[in-house]
């Protein structure tokens with residue numbers, strides 16, 4: 001049975017919004033071992049190498065399987081796959097759909113296949129609200145509300161979490177606003193370990209036109225030669241990294257963040273690289289620009305970083321098992337260790353495909369458990385005003401650059417909101433990010449501490465239970481006394 005977080009199948013999922021495509025070693029100059037090598041390098045010392053090799057090896061077959069299901073990946077005139085180049089990939093290896101429509105094209109094909117499968121029951125309009133604990137430890141199913149608001153406790157021997165991101169907890173995000181780390185809260189309540197929650201990836205080129213969520217300008221534009229310039233037309237990445245605009249995503253995001261913060265401005269200039277071909281080659285970005293009154297054929301696009309992807313999540317093995325009997329997690333809400341501290345562009349859809357398949361295969365052989373469900377009510381919802389305060393504080397204190405004092409203030413706000421509103425799922429997920437970021441007194445990949453700008457010699461994962469995250473209470477330094 002498939003339960004949804006949106007009203008219709010596919011609604012509220014980040015997959016449908018993905019622009020770039022799916023990374024896979026499909027080119028004649030490429031190989032899975034090169035793809036794994038780039039994945040491991042981007043992850044800044046924290047990638048599980050065995051998981052990265054599994055991911056890269058399985059990539060080409062996943063593209064073939066999706067294509068056979070009807071996902072319209074582009075091909076060149078000679079029949080080979082059309083491949084885009086994205087940052088920190090040593091080869092062009094991103095299989096794309098209609099320029100920047102990969103997520104929508106893949107999702108449409110998958111939805112059609114799911115709807116046609118007689119063994120899959122879809123509860124559209126139902127909203128999953130929490131997990132049912134089992135008396136013997138473990139998960140006994142899901143509590144959900146139907147379209148009319150009636151509660152149902154659905155017992156299941158095995159439950160798979162695939163709720164996506166937590167970036168909706170940030171004031172500026174490229175993901176659906178409903179992506180608020182529900183899986184982290186639900187799994188942690190049943191005793192699951194949350195791994196590397198502090199590693200949030202900020203996309204450097206969200207279109208900065210005041211929309212929430214912010215529309216994305218895909219990295220494939222930079223792969224085509226679009227440049228990042230300041231208000232005076234100067235390419236500011238040139239002095240920052242040898243790969244300039246195609247430097248790893250965290251490097252580009254920090255450079256754009258500093259431009260915006262210091263008022264020098266950041267713009268993506270695709271006039272020379274794409275120009276008049278923009279509407280055909282990047283229709284989603286073109287439409288978002290035109291809706292904001294920008295014509296990217298003749299004007300640079302204002303950009304700013306936005307929370308885009310969560311590398312951390314519910315710790316799982318490479319089959320999606322969380323260690324909690326009956327509970328599995330796949331896709332962005334899981335942490336297999338494949339992304340380490342910094343995900344390589346377009347590895348996210350591939351991760352969902354590869355580890356989703358592995359989980360399904362493992363589940364096909366999982367023995368049925370005898371369930372002893374324990375009555376439990378879903379957590380309270382965070383009221384809109386409190387969520388607004390949390391999102392603003394997450395962006396300010398746990399954003400592209402963090403420091404110990406800001407993270408302590410964030411944890412204090414989470415405590416205050418929890419005392420007022422109860423332990424809402426959004427507060428648990430935010431607490432994991434703040435606790436992990438405050439404990440990691442170094443900078444690595446997507447986590448940059450301005451008070452600890454170097455990495456430490458030994459790369460280590462953060463692994464926290466809910467009790468451990470609740471126990472993190474850093475010291476807030478007093479405000480400096482005004483000078484006499």
Ligand code: SIN
Pocket residue numbers: 018019020021217218219220308309344345346347348
């Ligand atoms: C993009 O198209 O720039 C996003 C791709 C990704 O996040 O992997």
